[in-house]
Amino acid sequence: MTSTVATRGPVRVVGTGLLGASVGLALTTRGVEVVLHDPSRTALALARDVGAGRPATPDDAPPALVVVAAPPDVTADVVLAELAAFPDAVVTDVASVKGSVLDELRAAGADLTRYVGSHPMAGRERSGPAAAVPELFVGRPWVVADSGTSSAAALLAVRALAVDLGAVPVDMEATAHDAAVAVVSHVPQVVSSLVASRLRDASDQALGLAGQGLRDVTRLASSDPALWTSILAANADAVRGVLRDLRGDLDVVIAALDRAAAATGPETVELGALAAIAQTVADGNAGAARIPGKHGGAPRTYEVVTALVPDTPGELARLLADVGDAGVNLEDLRLEHSAGRPVGMASMWVLPGRSEHLEAELSARGWRLVS
Incomplete structure (x- = not known):
């Protein structure tokens, strides 16, 4: 199968972690020439060995598209370098934060007509090129964030990349994207890590009682600390807002539990305490019911x-x-x-x-x- 992004030259992937290597794998399986670059020679060699493409050389033809898959704290610097090195290429990045990257590029005077921010909403608990799979993006949303001056051709190239990899393009403004991922991705990571951290001092007897509920809540806690430090710092404004609201909700529950603990029996619990606890659980039911169902469709009852x-x-x-x-x-x-x-x-x-x-x-x- 050929790909629409292969029409004007090779695709250059900068950064060969999970996302970059998976982009390379998905494109090479579709007959697209992919050249890879990574400051880590080990990661670059491993990405080559798993079939994500070949290391870039000075003799390579200029790329039509550059995909930057670097940590958020260095994404803008890498995008700037790629825009300068390849003046005819469209450059996109797949960082999970879009606003801070765009702000840095705008401040640096980058050519934003050839830049489009993007973010595939896909991932795994494992990281690195060894964890890459070509099907990682199939059926997943792929945010396409216009820089404000992105050309129609640049936007088309990035949407075509998403479609070629089996994803579903979703147009979003950068700050709206960051607010959205704070709620659906970044805060869940923090909460999962906080809950899992409580297990450090738990007794073996307590851990022996663990069931699927604990595994579900703590699944994200195995994520890479260095990567998530970069992500959370880059999206600090949006994440801290959600966490402050969450802290308020926790304060309500704690106050209700304080009143319940002070009671001598269920009938003596202070008025409203049990209702506050029940309302917290009910609000969770309502929120969970809004999560899209199979293949991203409307929620269904099974x-x-x-x-x-x-x-x-x-x-x-x-x-x-x-x-x-x-x-x-x-x-x-x-x-x-x-x-x-x-x-x-x-x-x-x-x-x-x-x-x-x-x-x-x-x-x-x-x-x-x-x-």
Whole structure:
């Protein structure tokens, strides 16, 4: 398969971490010539070895498009250098912060007609070129942020890049983007890290009680500290605003719990304390219900069927094959391991009205279901 971004020369990718190497992999699989640059020779060699492209040389043809995949604190400097080195190229960056980068470029007098900020809303818990996958961007939003003077050709090139990589272009202004990612990405990272940090002093006995809920909340806590320090510092204004609001919400809950702790029984809890706690949980329900559903569509209600899966080779594959034989499509799947037991619980989300049929089919095939 060929790509629209390959029409005027190679694509140059600067920075071969997870995002840069994944961009390179996705383009090379589509027949696009990709040249790579990274100040780390080790990262550059690894990106080459995983198939993300080849190291740049002085004899390379000028690129039509440059993709800068550098940490936010150096992104503007790298973009400036690339704009100067390749005066006919469109330059975009994939940093997770857009406003501060644009401000630095504008202050430096950069040619913003050839610059378009962008941000693929995709990632993994692992980092580096070894974690790169060509499908990383498939079905994911890819923000395209006009510099204010970006040319139509530059905007088209970046939108084409997103489409070629399977993403969905979303036009956003830089500051609106930063406010949005503060809520949906940056603050969740901080909260996940804070909750996980409470586990440092937890007893082994307490950790032995951990279930899927704790794993879900702390999943992001394995992220790279250096990268996230750069991201949070670059988006400090937007993030601190959300965190201040969150601190206010926590103060309400703490005050309600103080009143509950001082009571001698449920009937003596100060008026309004229990309502404040319930309202916090209800507000969370309302917020969670707004998260887009499958493939980014409108949220939907599903039914869940849970089966016990022996922790032995081939059993999960057998379960999925039986679901397929039952003629039921899985909308989502979650596997949770039972503490101290050689089984897992596979929770399968299906469309309303399909759960009874699936339960009957799986029971007939010998699967033990969890009510």
